[in-house]
Amino acid sequence: MSPQQITLSTWQHARGALRNRYLRQGLYDEGTALMSGVIVNLHDAEHTARRRLENRLFRRDTFAFWEQDLIPHNIAESISTHLAAGSVDLLQLARLTMMRISAGIAGIDLGTDPTRFVLLAELMSKLARASSVNHFIGDKQSVINDGNAALATFEAEFFAPARASRLQLLQQVAANELHAAELPKDVLMTLLSNQDNLSIPDETVLREIAYFPWVGSHSTSGAFVNLMDHIFEWLNSHPDSRKELVADIALIQRFGFESLRLHPASPESVRIAVSDTTIEPDVDVSEGSRVVIDMQAANRDPLIFGSDASQFNPYRDIPSDVSPWGLSFGSGFHACIGQELVSGLEQTATDTEVPLTGAIATMAQIVLQHGAIPDPARPAKRDAQSLRQNWLEYPVVFRP
Numbered sequence: 001m002s003p004q005q006i007t008l009s010t011w012q013h014a015r016g017a018l019r020n021r022y023l024r025q026g027l028y029d030e031g032t033a034l035m036s037g038v039i040v041n042l043h044d045a046e047h048t049a050r051r052r053l054e055n056r057l058f059r060r061d062t063f064a065f066w067e068q069d070l071i072p073h074n075i076a077e078s079i080s081t082h083l084a085a086g087s088v089d090l091l092q093l094a095r096l097t098m099m100r101i102s103a104g105i106a107g108i109d110l111g112t113d114p115t116r117f118v119l120l121a122e123l124m125s126k127l128a129r130a131s132s133v134n135h136f137i138g139d140k141q142s143v144i145n146d147g148n149a150a151l152a153t154f155e156a157e158f159f160a161p162a163r164a165s166r167l168q169l170l171q172q173v174a175a176n177e178l179h180a181a182e183l184p185k186d187v188l189m190t191l192l193s194n195q196d197n198l199s200i201p202d203e204t205v206l207r208e209i210a211y212f213p214w215v216g217s218h219s220t221s222g223a224f225v226n227l228m229d230h231i232f233e234w235l236n237s238h239p240d241s242r243k244e245l246v247a248d249i250a251l252i253q254r255f256g257f258e259s260l261r262l263h264p265a266s267p268e269s270v271r272i273a274v275s276d277t278t279i280e281p282d283v284d285v286s287e288g289s290r291v292v293i294d295m296q297a298a299n300r301d302p303l304i305f306g307s308d309a310s311q312f313n314p315y316r317d318i319p320s321d322v323s324p325w326g327l328s329f330g331s332g333f334h335a336c337i338g339q340e341l342v343s344g345l346e347q348t349a350t351d352t353e354v355p356l357t358g359a360i361a362t363m364a365q366i367v368l369q370h371g372a373i374p375d376p377a378r379p380a381k382r383d384a385q386s387l388r389q390n391w392l393e394y395p396v397v398f399r400p
């Protein structure tokens with residue numbers, strides 16, 4: 001068999017492909033200058049080693065701290081000036097909140113100067129576009145050039161100082177002046193501490209640290225705006241349910257799962273076969289084949305989600321071995337490391353303590369509590385230049 005290109009659209013095949021160890025990541029082959037060596041682009045043993053290292057940072061108690069303290073605090077701070085003005089763009093609000101958190105996870109020290117923060121947000125927008133350039137409609141080379149320039153600025157302005165300060169801390173540990181337990185708990189510190197035994201080149205550390213702030217903030221803010229859009233639509237058709245919804249964070253979380261299912265951040269995933277293999281249950285592909293996984297179709301497969309699979313229905317019944325968000329956080333070895341931060345834990349009937357409800361539900365409840373409704377004078381806009389149908393802005397006004 002010669003290499004072929006196939007597209008998988010059913011739930012079973014999509015999940016089979018994501019879990020198949022003979023398929024490597026292929027989504028970033030056009031954005032390789034920025035994504036080479038980054039965790040999501042690694043395969044096999046190299047991926048397992050990196051993932052094992054970084055998993056240590058993504059612990060449930062850390063998620064709980066981010067959700068219960070950091071996110072409400074950051075959003076309260078970002079929203080306060082807009083409350084006085086009476087309006088805000090939800091996309092910017094969520095991006096700024098999540099950018100701070102994701103930059104912290106990466107190990108970028110932002111300090112208190114707001115201009116540094118604005119610069120980081122600008123650089124991350126360019127990196128996000130350039131890394132997913134294969135979904136871009138238009139002049140791809142100029143997007144790639146912008147991304148490369150943004151990476152160079154990121155290195156000089158943010159990465160180099162953060163790296164230098166962490167290397168100094170490592171020296172203090174070596175000289176017994178500091179205890180290892182006092183080192184910052186972020187991805188940069190983790191990689192630098194293990195750089196020698198895992199032979200990670202410096203440029204790879206740079207690209208990995210540049211990846212976290214944008215992947216953490218852009219996909220989460222997009223998911224948050226999709227959720228708010230569904231909430232506003234729901235409230236239009238159920239005008240008496242606003243009070244009940246605003247008070248019920250677990251219900252907002254279910255709205256979030258359903259919205260994530262309908263709108264995966266990337267409408268398709270791509271894998272390349274590293275040898276001949278069978279994608280469960282029954283698709284044979286030869287080495288070198290390009291496998292496109294239509295995430296949107298798989299997440300709307302009527303065999304799994306019912307005949308109304310393309311509709312928004314947060315009360316739908318879902319088989320017990322299927323996540324309510326579908327495959328939107330991937331599946332198997334590359335499954336999203338930030339999933340619990342974004343959408344929390346699924347509540348079970350036997351839960352005795354309040355489980356995590358996730359960043360997007362937390363942010364949604366806060367803006368709804370402030371009386372947000374879509375701005376009648378400024379309709380929301382989507383990015384016509386991206387197949388991802390990303391939002392460009394989503395203005396709301398606050399009504400008591």
Ligand code: HEM
Nearest residue numbers: 039040216219220223265328329330334335336337338342
């Ligand atoms: C709504 C928000 C998010 C969505 C929809 C999302 C989606 C995904 C998906 C689909 C994958 C798998 C990619 C693949 O199989 O090719 C992934 C991987 C990943 N995500 Fe997320 N993500 C989100 C938020 C986050 C956040 C907040 C972080 C961290 C701060 C994060 C970090 C990562 C990392 C590091 C990987 C690579 C994991 C690996 O390759 O082992 N993501 N994400």
